[in-house]
Amino acid sequence: MTTPRSSSPPPLRSSGERLRGDPDPWLGGASVLAAGPGSARVLRRGERSVVVERRPLVVCLLLAAVAAGVVVGSLVLGEIQVGLPRVWATLTGHGTAIEDLLVLDLRLPRVLTALLVGAALGMAGAIFQNISRNPLGSPDVIGFDYGSATGALVVMLFLDGSGLQTAAGAVVGGMATAALVYVLALRNGLDGLRLVLVGIGVGFALISVNQYLIVRSNLYDAQSAAVWLVGNLAGRGWDHVRLLAPALLVLVPLALLLARPLRMAELSDQTAVALGLRTERVRLAAVVVGVLLASVAVATAGPIAFIALTAPQIARRLTRVTGPNLVASGLTGAILLGISDWCARELFAPRPVPVGVLTGVVGGLYLAWLLTREWRKGVA
């Protein structure tokens, strides 16, 4: 408190009250929003205005550059190195047969799949952590990913479905899990911690269901399903990119439309409603978009753990602004999975490991750290 209490409060002025000829001191200078950590600027054109936060913008551009670097690195580096000029030649249609195979058929679709899956997981994580107001509220922790996996497994093992049908199974499984978790967790509004705890419980149950499904299937199917369940990008090709890219083309803009309401939903339910947010509707829309994002990712690569958990937290620390940080989270997720998959592919050659093993080990350590931090916060 810096003002002595004897001073009477300064008069409030409303927008219509300014006297004619009284120059408004506010409008000449920078917006008051510039004081925030994102050093926001307001772009104005007549009635329209858009707030651009500079720091998040710069961060996103840098992340996009890193993601591009991951693509190039994945094409060049590997057991068989392909020099940058040769990669370029191959991309422009002048490669040898072996280069074509290596760069165009194997490495490029795989790294693109990794980036798209990572982006979907990162954004899904950002959405769910936002609405649960809890860094643990991500689809890989609260069971949604395992539900998607259950749906996909049923299609794969028992219905012998195609890629698209598997994806549909994943969506159905994810949606059903989300509905179940929400029904169990909702009581007089949404409590983020209860959602997380219920989700963890449902997740464990689903892991058992998934194992049961594998045990029931024949040996060959069981083995490939078990590998898929760890989360794997080996052998992902253009078919997967063709499935993922259009899905994200629809889902990402939908998620971005929700960014502003989601920012408001970070406040308590009471405050958000008092400020005119239809919390239930926003939450429902966000859950649908989030489950779809997570489901397409799981359908492609299996329930890869911890990308959805970590990406939004890293993004948040980079941009330093509140809100779901959707774009930054998506880019961070893409980079994380892109790098992880390259490591899984090359560092363990000639016996590459599924990328899920790698993210599981690294992410598990992060989860331990996060849990102790949340625990301490809860005790304090």
Place this chain on the structure above:
Amino acid sequence: MTTHSDGRPSPTGRLHADKVTLAYDRRTISTDLDLRIPDGSFTVVVGANGCGKSTLLRGLARLLNPRSGAVHLDGRAITSYSAKEVARRLGLLPQGQVAPDGITVVDLVSRGRYPHQRMLRQWSEADERAVRNAMEATSTTELAGRPVDELSGGQRQRVWLAMALAQETRILLLDEPTTYLDIAHQVDVLDLCAHLRADRGYTLVAVLHDLNQACRYATHLVALKDGAVVAEGEPTEVITADLVRDVFGLDCRVIADPESGTPLVIPRHRPGGRPGGTTKEELIDATY
């Protein structure tokens, strides 16, 4: 029944509750409650802990849908407005707020502008002015870039108040706006409220725990017991020793406040206390 302190009758209330029954899952708080908030009043709701003050405020702000009856705002059922439309007419500052992790003061205050914004009108000149004025009025301008979770309780409360002021609603409901504040800042906040009412035409509804502050600042006092309105009107008419005993179960004397002439509630001196101990309410009152 309801009159302003200056004697102007107020036949129309922009905000009134008609026979509302407010309830949570199985617990009914208020039954068939009628309450008219006089326009331009500083209405203060008092009552013992758990008597339904906050619930009443939540009901008035459509945060809690009445099981029966209706709340009317500007002549229409409050439920017939869009969510943002209500939020442009009526603001509510709930109790016990939790700010998102790491949010800065200016970020939080600016969220009060949400009901005035659209996808492609994210920050109008009116938004800018409202936020600056609200921060100025609450002396939070210097804190603009600070994270809310690093502030003291008093600073935080003023930041939340700034957010509600930035909303620029002519009706403002405040649930215990003076909690966590030391006495000087309590008076600051109440002075600000009085100023908003007197000079800016705000209608204020506040839940206050301190009866003497309620008496000093209220133009209209509502005493609530077990979810029902026991008495309402000017503080001098409402606050009597009998009423305080009835509503709070406290023996007291009521004298004229030497500063303002409004009722001053003085609990009876009880050397050594009494069996059963004192309630929190009595402790609060006993400090004055």
